[in-house]
Amino acid sequence: MNEGTGRPGRRRRSNSSRSVPQGSTPQTGDSGWGAAEPPRRPEAAYEQTGTMSAQPYEPGPRPGPRTPEPYHPGQQQPGPHQPGRREPAPQQAPHQSPQHAPREVAPRTPGPRGQASRGETETRSRANQETMVSDGPRRARGRGGGGGGGPQGPAGPGKPEGDKPRWRRFIPNWKIVMAGFAVLAAGLFGMIAVAYANMPVPTQDQVQEGVDDQGSVIYDENKKVLARLGVKRIPVTYDQVPRAVQDAVIAAENSSFRDDSGISFSGMMRSLWSTASGQQVQGASTITQQMARNYYDGLSQERSVQRKLKEIFVAVKLNKQLSKEKILEQYLNTIYFGRGAYGIGAAADAFFGKKVEKLTPEQGAYLAGRIQNPDAFDRAELAGKMGDTEFRYNYVIKQMALLDPTAYGALPAKSPKSPKRIKYKTKDYFKGLAGYEVEAVLNELKARGISREDVEKGGYKIYSTFNKELMQAAKNAVNKHTAGLPGEINATLAAVDPTNGRVRAFYGGDDYEKDQWNDAFLSQKQAASAFKPYVLAAWLDAGYSLNSYVPTKGPVKLPGTTDINNDHAMKASAVDVVSATAQSVNTAYAKMGEKVGLDKVIDIASKAGLNEGRLKDAESRHHYLITIGSSQVTAVEQAGGYSIFANGGKHYPSHVVIQVRDKKNQVVFNEKKTPVRVISEDAAADAVTALEAVVKQGTGRNAALYDRPVAGKTGTNNENKEAWFVGFTPQLSTAVGMFRQECRTKAGRVVQPVHDNCPVTRGKSKKYNAQNPYSKPYEVPLGSGFQGATYPAAIWKSFMTEAMKGQKVEQFPPRADTGIAENLAPKPVPTPTATKDPFPEQDSDEVCGEMGLCDDDQIVSIDPNQNDGVPQDEPTVIGQGQGSMPARPGPMPVRRENQ
Incomplete structure (x- = not known):
């Protein structure tokens, strides 16, 4: 075999070493010439030879076309580098970064062909280990390196991975984050579905103590x-409550009541967020939710996410089970209006001294406005402070006008002041x-x-x-x-x-x-x-x-x-x-x-x-x-x-x-x-x-x-x-x-x-x-x-x-x-006397005998x-x-x- 020749695309192993460490010049034995290598497979850069992997490298400048000499087994390999002859730089895979030249190369000791000295092998092994740790497979982002055995290449635009700030190493990939969120959402949805399926629908026998x-x-x-x-x-039926009073309550508390599914998604999310964030739980409960919370057993007034979710589940199921008329009837008979009156029937009597059937739209609007905070309105009105009352009343009648412009559009202009109430006195x-x-x-x-x-x-x-x-x-x-x-x-x-x-x-x-x-x-x-x-x-x-x-x-x-x-x-x-x-x-x-x-x-x-x-x-x-x-x-x-x-x-x-x-x-x-x-x-x-x-x-x-x-x-x-x-x-x-x-x-x-x-x-x-x-x-x-x-x-x-x-x-x-x-x-035996009896028709002795009041010489007169x-x-x-x-x-x- 001619010197300097070798099998294209492969690195030849030495018989004295498990792998060929990276050096400045590839060697075959102790006298081989560096041979130009064609571009290597990308995965070849990570193949291990013995205990070390061959490191990728960039090809250096080449003097021109050169025909590789055929390799003949058993033939002496080229000797050491001859003066005046330039060694070609090893070729690099397109996706790999240039490699650094070794910092230090131990002197080579001539030995038998195809074998390297033990000292040279150990030195190269340590050098290659340092190169692997510092350069790695993402070297393409770092500086350029010299060719194999050639001078150091020009500096690249990036830094090695090990030089990045430490905090950036802990930032997960966005794909991982999104995958985690997807898993979490799927699990949460499954839990909610199971909880909803297992939530029983309350019955009329499961009402809260005192609610009725x-x-x-x-x-x-x-x-x-x-x-x-x-x-x-004073319990009333749905038909007893005038339509205007119903609309007033709906306008004040839940304008979408007649069409919604029992819950308000915007209000629900706002309420859940405020609860989870540690703030006071906001309202925004629908009429169905309020009725469920105030009427049925198991739904307390506790402010927690768990209670809110339970309330939502019950409201949705009740909306499917009960008619809107029945829900509104139970709500109107349960809610507190102030002055000690529970339910619209008692409120009509307490505030206006009349039956609910006789309430006007204005009176209904006034009562509907009180649902928000009846005790506060009671205190303010007893103190003669009517500002909050008037503000709330006007809000309700304007909402009524929006709810049904035909029926209540003229109400704000017609009745801007709340109706007169009877004097509040406790009997x-x-x-x-x-x-x-x-x-x-x-x-x-x-x-x-x-x-x-x-x-x-x-x-x-x-x-x-x-x-x-x-x-x-x-x-x-x-x-x-x-x-x-x-x-x-x-x-x-x-x-x-x-x-x-x-x-x-x-x-x-x-x-x-x-x-x-x-x-x-x-x-x-x-x-x-x-x-x-x-x-x-x-x-x-x-x-x-x-x-x-x-x-x-x-x-x-x-x-x-x-x-x-x-x-x-x-x-x-x-x-x-x-x-x-x-x-x-x-x-x-x-x-x-x-x-x-x-x-x-x-x-x-x-x-x-x-x-x-x-x-x-x-x-x-x-x-x-x-x-x-x-x-x-x-x-x-x-x-x-x-x-x-x-x-x-x-x-x-x-x-x-x-x-x-x-x-x-x-x-x-x-x-x-x-x-x-x-x-x-x-x-x-x-x-x-x-x-x-x-x-x-x-x-x-x-x-x-x-x-x-x-x-x-x-x-x-x-x-x-x-x-x-x-x-x-x-x-x-x-x-x-x-x-x-x-x-x-x-x-x-x-x-x-x-x-x-x-x-x-x-x-x-x-x-x-x-x-x-x-x-x-x-x-x-x-x-x-x-x-x-x-x-x-x-x-x-x-x-x-x-x-x-x-x-x-x-x-x-x-x-x-x-x-x-x-x-x-x-x-x-009585003894009669000569005293004349004042009662001619009655004998004196008979009087004495019957009454025991007379003696022998006395009669009763x-x-x-x-x-x-x-x-x-x-x-x-x-x-x-x-x-x-x-x-x-x-x-x-x-x-x-x-x-």
């Missing part, structure tokens, strides 16, 4: 509104007498399982038993007869319809706001002799008659009971039951109770409506004293209890609620329609006969009405601490009670109770201290002149006179005269202008003091035909 809360209305006996409690909400339903009525209703509903919270949210219609006129008549009667009395004296009244048990009127205080204690329902006082009719009912129901004679002399000694005496002296040793009732004889009723048994008495009284627990407590502590009134009762209980006599022995429980209906107008509760039979009809008729005698000729004559029959019973307890008159006509049973409570300071000063407590005065304020032993009032005697026959009877008569006006006069049933005579004492001589009522419990009835005008003479 509706305040309840309490009506009186005549179905007039007594009070409104709780949330102001206090707990003021005055109404507060006591409302409280009584709420207490009864609570006992029936309807709490006050339920009432305030349940949208109930509650029909009460109270008659407004009778309530005022009760107050007037009490105030008339207690004017000028000490403030510590309390009077209470209750009136019950015996035919159904309805409490039609009561008096428990003047003003609920000042004193919440309702004496008619809450004050439990000893019944005194007003309890005796229950003993009478037990006596008659046991089969004993009014003709039975009972003892009038005391003391009566009974097991477990202190001696029982009468409050006044009785001349006769025995009287019949009618006379014993008319004159309220303690000894007689104690023996009657012993005869029938206390269990029978308690059973009758409890069935008539008295509290069984208190009855048994009185029996356990006082035993037979219960027959003369040691048990505690309320005015309502007494009025209801006496109704068994007016209603033929049947009893309806006393109540204040007739009916309750829910928001769907379904009946939740009805008053009891079936009475309880307490005593027989004949026993009731005979009891009425005895109780009529109390008013006609006994201790209750001050209660007589001039135009109709009355029956009743007085009661005054020991030391006159409590006084009662309980009476009835066939249409109404009424109880009046009086008592006196005082508070005393440690210094002994008398202080009037407040709210059934004693005030502890500190500075200018009054507070209550439960630890203060003087913080609870105690009872004291009413004072001279107070018995059941005086003030209570007078109050009863005043009230019943008003209550019976215009009412039909009804008569009591005739005396049945049933049962057997059971004489608990021998019948006395009743003068309407003189003291009638009727003794005061008797004590019922501890102590048996005596007293006398104060002088007062007497009734007309009692005649036989009126008995």
Whole structure:
């Protein structure tokens, strides 16, 4: 083979080295000439030969055409470079940059052909490694390099990669960035699609708590509104809302509502961006979104991207499931307008005092504008600042004009000022007498399982038993007869319809706001002799008659009971039951109770409506004293209890609620329609006969009405601490009670109770201290002149006179005269006298025998202008003091035909 020849396009390996390192001149053995190489394949620059890759290089200038010599294996290769001969530069691939010349080349040591010395090989290897690190495949951007073994080439326009600023090395390629965004978007879209598919559509049973809360209305006996409690909400239907009002709300809140898909993409993106950026979440929710958020459960008011996405999903699904009309209807019934009004129905009433059907376009625009921030508008308007109101109103009417120019185009010019509203005032339903009525209703509903919270949210219609006129008549009667009395004296009244048990009127205080204690329902006082009719009912129901004679002399000694005496002296040793009732004889009723048994008495009284627990407590502590009134009762209980006599022995429980209906107008509760039979009809008729005698000729004559029959019973307890008159006509049973409570300071000063407590005065304020032993009032005697026959009877008569006006006069049933005579004492034999009887048609001894008022030389003479001589009522419990009835005008003479 000729020297200097080699295979074109390939570099020959040395037998002593795994690769041919780059040097200044390609060598073959130790004497070969550098051969010109044709342009190499691009990939050849990166092929490794042994541990190193052959580096690309640019061809240098060439002297001219040169025919390569053929290569013959085994032939000596050209020797070292001969002086005067120029070596051609190696050719470079078109895409490669010029190569640098080696910085340093170790001297070559001649050796065998085809082999390089070990030192030369290692030196070249290190040089090539440095070249690879610094120059690399992107050398085309750097400086030019010299040819293989030739002089260094001219400088190129760029720098090597290693010379770039470090920060630029971390900037990813734009293609990689876009690919990442695409993957992220695809994943996010998939997640949203899955979340949307799994989002359930809310149902009507999944509404938020309180979203459909509706305040309840309490009506009186005549179905007039007594009070409104709780949330102001008047549900309306879509058709009830005028089109102009609908358009006003749509123009103000979501002008594309009738055509959109339930969401606004521009508003949605703005809201999501503001939330994600940490700013306050913006609005831009559609009407459908607002309805979903405010109506259905699971969508809170939390400001988060998660909640917003959930709201969007629900809105889209609801828009497909519900009609636009239904969505708008639920929205208008849910949204808050201010002044405590929830829903357009309540807002129409609160701001304009009218029903929603009567709203004008201007009024609708005003209400629609308030949805944005109702509380802020309330505060501004109460302060007289109308600027924001007018600005918002004008915005809405202009939007309406844009929404429908034909219908509302002239509205901005026609009505530039907002419409006039009614004056905002909160009505206090707990003021005055109404507060006591409302409280009584709420207490009864609570006992029936309807709490006050339920009432305030349940949208109930509650029909009460109270008659407004009778309530005022009760107050007037009490105030008339207690004017000028000490403030510590309390009077209470209750009136019950015996035919159904309805409490039609009561008096428990003047003003609920000042004193919440309702004496008619809450004050439990000893019944005194007003309890005796229950003993009478037990006596008659046991089969004993009014003709039975009972003892009038005391003391009566009974097991477990202190001696029982009468409050006044009785001349006769025995009287019949009618006379014993008319004159309220303690000894007689104690023996009657012993005869029938206390269990029978308690059973009758409890069935008539008295509290069984208190009855048994009185029996356990006082035993037979219960027959003369040691048990505690309320005015309502007494009025209801006496109704068994007016209603033929049947009893309806006393109540204040007739009916309750829910928001769907379904009946939740009805008053009891079936009475309880307490005593027989004949026993009731005979009891009425005895109780009529109390008013006609006994201790209750001050209660007589001039135009109709009355029956009743007085009661005054020991030391006159409590006084009662309980009476009835066939249409109404009424109880009046009086008592006196005082508070005393440690210094002994008398202080009037407040709210059934004693005030502890500190500075200018009054507070209550439960630890203060003087913080609870105690009872004291009413004072001279107070018995059941005086003030209570007078109050009863005043009230019943008003209550019976215009009412039909009804008569009591005739005396049945049933049962057997059971004489608990021998019948006395009266002695006639020569005194002329003022009643020719009536024998004097008959009067004495029936009333027990005469002795051997005296008969009864009743003068309407003189003291009638009727003794005061008797004590019922501890102590048996005596007293006398104060002088007062007497009734007309009692005649036989009126008995």
